[in-house]
Amino acid sequence: xxxxxxxxxxxxxxxxxxxxxxxxxxxxxxxxxxxxxxxxxxxxxxxxxxxxxxxxxxxxxxxxxxxxxxxxxxxxxxxxxxxxxxxxxxxxxxxxxxxxxxxxxxxxxxxxxxxxxxxxxxxxxxxxxxxxxxxxxxxxxxxxxxxxxxxxxxxxxxxxxxxxxxxxxxxxxxxxxxxxxxxxxxxxxxxxxxxxxxxxxxxxxxxxxxxxxxxxxxxxxxxxxxxxxxxxxxxxxxxxxxxxxxxxxxxxxxxxxxxxxxxxxxxxxxxxxxxxxxxxxxxxxxxxxxxxxxxxxxxxxxxxxx
Amino acid sequence: xxxxxxxxxxxxxxxxxxxxxxxxxxxxxxxxxxxxxxxxxxxxxxxxxxxxxxxxxxxxxxxxxxxxxxxxxxxxxxxxxxxxxxxxxxxxxxxxxxxxxxxxxxxxxxxxxxxxxxxxxxxxxxxxxxxxxxxxxxxxxxxxxxxxxxxxxxxxxxxxxxxxxxxxxxxxxxxxxxxxxxxxxxxxxxxxxxxxxxxxxxxxxxxxxxxxxxxxxxxxxxxxxxxxxxxxxxxxxxxxxxxxxxxxxxxxxxxxxxxxxxxxxxxxxxxxxxxxxxxxxxxxxxxxxxxxxxxxxxxxxxxxxx
Numbered sequence: 001x002x003x004x005x006x007x008x009x010x011x012x013x014x015x016x017x018x019x020x021x022x023x024x025x026x027x028x029x030x031x032x033x034x035x036x037x038x039x040x041x042x043x044x045x046x047x048x049x050x051x052x053x054x055x056x057x058x059x060x061x062x063x064x065x066x067x068x069x070x071x072x073x074x075x076x077x078x079x080x081x082x083x084x085x086x087x088x089x090x091x092x093x094x095x096x097x098x099x100x101x102x103x104x105x106x107x108x109x110x111x112x113x114x115x116x117x118x119x120x121x122x123x124x125x126x127x128x129x130x131x132x133x134x135x136x137x138x139x140x141x142x143x144x145x146x147x148x149x150x151x152x153x154x155x156x157x158x159x160x161x162x163x164x165x166x167x168x169x170x171x172x173x174x175x176x177x178x179x180x181x182x183x184x185x186x187x188x189x190x191x192x193x194x195x196x197x198x199x200x201x202x203x204x205x206x207x208x209x210x211x212x213x214x215x216x217x218x219x220x221x222x223x224x225x226x227x228x229x230x231x232x233x234x235x236x237x238x239x240x241x242x243x244x245x246x247x248x249x250x251x252x253x254x255x256x257x258x259x260x261x262x263x264x265x266x267x268x269x270x271x272x273x274x275x276x277x278x279x280x281x282x283x284x285x286x287x288x289x290x291x292x293x294x295x296x297x298x299x300x301x302x303x304x305x306x
Numbered sequence: 307x308x309x310x311x312x313x314x315x316x317x318x319x320x321x322x323x324x325x326x327x328x329x330x331x332x333x334x335x336x337x338x339x340x341x342x343x344x345x346x347x348x349x350x351x352x353x354x355x356x357x358x359x360x361x362x363x364x365x366x367x368x369x370x371x372x373x374x375x376x377x378x379x380x381x382x383x384x385x386x387x388x389x390x391x392x393x394x395x396x397x398x399x400x401x402x403x404x405x406x407x408x409x410x411x412x413x414x415x416x417x418x419x420x421x422x423x424x425x426x427x428x429x430x431x432x433x434x435x436x437x438x439x440x441x442x443x444x445x446x447x448x449x450x451x452x453x454x455x456x457x458x459x460x461x462x463x464x465x466x467x468x469x470x471x472x473x474x475x476x477x478x479x480x481x482x483x484x485x486x487x488x489x490x491x492x493x494x495x496x497x498x499x500x501x502x503x504x505x506x507x508x509x510x511x512x513x514x515x516x517x518x519x520x521x522x523x524x525x526x527x528x529x530x531x532x533x534x535x536x537x538x539x540x541x542x543x544x545x546x547x548x549x550x551x552x553x554x555x556x557x558x559x560x561x562x563x564x565x566x567x568x569x570x571x572x573x574x575x576x577x578x579x580x581x582x583x584x585x586x587x588x589x590x591x592x593x594x595x596x597x598x599x600x601x602x603x604x605x606x607x608x609x610x611x612x
Contacts, residue, residue, distance in 0.1 A: 123434065124437075124442075126430075128433035131434070131474070132474055136430075175481070185492070187491055189490070191464045191488040191489075193464050193466065
C-alpha cells in the first residue's frame with residue numbers, strides 16, 4: 001500500500017520561500033516582483049483564474065494586477081498592450097490568460113511577450129532555452145511535478161521516467177526537464193504501441209493525457225512514484241463507485257455539483273505504487289505556487305540575479 | 307544479415323529536388339535563395355567546412371557566400387555583422403561556423419540571428435518552434451536522419467525509437483522530431499541505468515553519443531533500423547582489425563592518415579539489424595544536403611511560401 005503524495009504541503013513550502021525572498025528583494029531593490037495578467041473577453045472561468053492568481057500574488061507580497069480587455073479587442077490593440085508591458089520596468093512577469101477569443105491568434109500573441117517576462121514559459125524562446133538547459137522561465141505545471149518528485153525524496157538521475165501525453169504545456173516541457181535532470185525519459189501518447197508495457201517500466205510515471213482513470217494497475221511497476229496531472233469531470237455514478245467505493249466526499253461532489261474530478265490514474269493504483277498524487281489536491285496546488293516562484297525568477301532573470 | 311543504408315543516394319535525391327526548386331523560385335521570384343556563412347578566425351577545419359558549404363550552394367544554384375572575420379573580432383563587431391545580415395533582404399539563411407574563438411560567447415551570438423534565417427536551427431526560438439511543431443527551421447543532422455529513415459521505408463508513427471545521446475544539435479532536436487512524427491521516443495545517455503536493455507527495445511535506434519563502436523550486438527533488436535550519427539577517429543590497429551577484419555579501405559586509411567573514422571555502432575551489428583548506416587558515408591552526406599534544403603526553406607518561410 002503506497003502513500004498519497006498531497007500537493008498542499010509542498011505548495012505551502014514553495015509559497016513560504018517565495019514570500020520570504022520577495023520581502024528580501026523588496027528590501028534590497030526597493031520593489032517587489034510584479035505579475036500582470038492580461039484577460040481578453042469575459043469567460044467566467046478565465047476571470048476566476050485571473051482573480052486567483054492576483055490574490056495569490058498579494059498573499060505573498062508580490063505585485064499582482066490584471067488588465068481586462070473587451071472580447072472584441074483586435075490583434076493590433078492587444079499587441080500594443082503587450083508591448084507596453086514588455087517596456088514597463090515595473091512589470092516582471094506577463095501572463096496572457098488562455099484561451100483567447102477565436103479571432104485572436106494565440107501563437108502570434110504569445111510570441112510578442114518578451115521571453116524574460118514570459119512567466120508561463122510558453123514562448124518559443126522559453127521552450128528553446130529549456131531544451132538547451134540555459135537560464136530561462138519554465139512552464140509552471142512541469143515545474144510543480146518536479147517539486148512533488150523532490151518532496152517524495154526520489155532522485156531523477158538515472159531513473160526511468162515515462163510521460164504519457166505530449167502536450168505543449170505538460171508532456172513536452174516535462175520531458176525536457178527530466179532529460180536535463182539526467183533521467184531516462186520515454187514520451188508515450190495515443191500512437192504508442194504498448195502503452196501499459198512502456199508505463200510499467202517506469203520508476204517515475206507521469207500521466208498527463210486527460211483521460212479519466214485510464215492508467216490502471218497494469219501500467220504501474222510495484223513501488224513506482226506516480227504523478228497524476230490529468231483532471232476530468234466524471235458524472236457517471238457507477239464509474240465513481242467503481243473508482244472510489246463509498247467515499248462520502250465523492251458522493252457529496254456528485255450531489256452538489258453533478259460531477260467529481262478524476263485524474264488520469266485509477267486511484268486504486270495506490271495499492272501498487274509507492275506514492276500517488278491525488279486528484280484533486282495533488283499537482284493542482286503546485287501550479288499556482290510555481291507561477292508565484294516564476295514571477296520571482298523573472299524579476300531575478302531580468303536583473304541578472306538568478 | 308541486414309543492409310547497409312548508404313547516405314549518398316539519399317543525399318543526391320535531396321540535392322536534386324533542391325536544385326529544381328531553387329531554379330523554379332529564381333524564375334518566379336527573380337532571386338535564388340542565399341546562404342551566408344560567418345567564419346571568425348582561421349581554424350583550418352572550419353575554413354574547409356565553410357568552403358564545402360559555399361560550393362554545395364553553388365552546385366545547386368543557390369547563392370552561397372561567406373564572411374571571414376579576424377580571430378580578434380569583438381562581440382560588438384560580430385553583432386554588427388549579424389545584424390547587417392538580419393536586415394539584408396538578399397540573405398535568406400545565416401550560419402555562424404562553430405566553434406567560435408574562446409572570447410566570443412556562442413549562445414549569445416546565436417541568439418542574435420533572426421530565427422527565420424537561422425539555417426542551423428539552433429536559436430532558442432527555432433528549438434521552441436520545433437518543440438511546438440510550428441513552422442520553423444530544424445537542425446540539419448536530425449533532419450538528415452529523418453530522410454534516411456524514410457529512405458529505408460520505415461514509418462515512425464507508433465514505433466519505439468531510442469536515441470542514445472542528448473546533445474543540442476542531435477539528440478534533443480531528434481527526440482522532438484520523432485515525437486512530432488508520433489514515434490514513442492526514449493532518450494538515453496551516460497546516466498541511463500541499462501543502456502543496452504533500453505536500446506534493444508528500439509524498432510529504430512539512433513546512436514549519437516560519440517563513442518567508437520560502443521553500440522554492440524546486445525544493444526540491437528533483431529530487424530531494427532540502426533542509424534549511426536557518431537564519428538570518432540580510431541588509430542589502434544588491433545581495434546580496427548577487430549571491427550573491420552581485413553577491409554583494405556580501413557588499412558589504407560590507417561596507412562595514409564594514421565586513423566580511420568568509426569561510428570558509435572559496432573559495424574558487426576549489420577548481421578542482426580535490418581539496416582545500418584555506415585560510417586563514413588551514412589548520415590554525413592545528408593547533413594550538408596539538409597543545410598541546402600533549409601536554405602530553401604528559409605527563403606520560403608520569410609516569404610510565407612512554406
